[in-house]
Amino acid sequence: MLKVRQEGIGSIVEFGCGLGYYTEMLAANTHARVVDVNVAGTLDALVVIYFVQGKLAEATPLAQRALSIYELRVGKNARELVSPIKMLGAIDLMKGDLDKSEPLLKRAVKLSRKFFGKRHTEIAKQLGNLGALCMAREKPAKARRYFEEALTIWGENPDPVYGVMTMVNLAKVHANDGDRDRADSLFRKALALREQAFGQDHPQTRNIADSYAEFQKKAGISGKP
Structure with a gap:
C-alpha cells in the first residue's frame, strides 16, 4: 500500500x-x-x-x-x-x-x-487528509482529486509547511500510477520550497529529500534531488 x-x-x-x-x-x-x-x-x-x-x-x-x-x-x-x-x-x-x-x-x-469560504487553507488541510484516507482505501483517483483541489487552494495561499506535504502526497500518487515525469516535477518543487523555507538540513526538508531519493531509485532516475 x-x-x-x-x-x-x-x-x-x-x-x-x-x-x-x-x-x-x-x-x-x-x-x-x-x-x-x-x-x-x-x-x-x-x-x-x-x-x-x-x-x-x-x-x-x-x-x-x-x-x-x-x-x-x-x-x-x-x-x-x-x-x-x-x-x-x-x-x-x-x-x-x-x-x-x-x-x-x-x-x-x-x-x-x-x-x-470555499478557498480557505483550513479546507485545504482537510482535503489533504481526505486524500490520505482515499490512498489508504487504495482509491488513487479519488485521492488525486482531493490533493489537486487542496493544491489549488494552497496555490492561492502559499504555505511552506502544509501545502508542500500535499504536493509530496500527490507526487506519490502519480509515481504509483506510473507518471514519473509529473511525480518528479512535484517532488522537485516540494523540495525546493521546503529548502527555501527551512534550509537543507532541517528534518522536514530531509524527509522530503529521502522520499524523493526513494522515488528516484524505484523509477530508475539518476542524479541528486
Whole structure:
C-alpha cells in the first residue's frame, strides 16, 4: 500500500502556552463545574497538543467532550464544531479507522466551507487528509482529486509547511500510477520550497529529500534531488 503523510493539524506554538497551562485551566473549570465554550476551547487546545505528541488515546476523549459541549451550547451546525470534528477525523485516520474518519472529515469540510469560504487553507488541510484516507482505501483517483483541489487552494495561499506535504502526497500518487515525469516535477518543487523555507538540513526538508531519493531509485532516475 502506498504510504502518504497526513496533512498538518497545527503547532503547539500557535497557542502560545504549553500542556501544563491548559491542563490547569481545564482542572479549574472542571472543579468549578463550568461547562461552556471556554472549557471546550481549552479542550481543543489540549487535543492538538496531545495529537502532535502522538498521544491519541489522551486526545480522543477530550475531542469528544469538546464536541459535546459545543453541540450543547451553540448547536450542531456552528463554526466552533470544526475543530473537534476535524481532530476526531484525523485521530481516527491515524488509528486506521477509516470508516469512522471519513464522515467526520467530510463534515468538517462542509462546515469549513460554510463558515470560512470555499478557498480557505483550513479546507485545504482537510482535503489533504481526505486524500490520505482515499490512498489508504487504495482509491488513487479519488485521492488525486482531493490533493489537486487542496493544491489549488494552497496555490492561492502559499504555505511552506502544509501545502508542500500535499504536493509530496500527490507526487506519490502519480509515481504509483506510473507518471514519473509529473511525480518528479512535484517532488522537485516540494523540495525546493521546503529548502527555501527551512534550509537543507532541517528534518522536514530531509524527509522530503529521502522520499524523493526513494522515488528516484524505484523509477530508475539518476542524479541528486
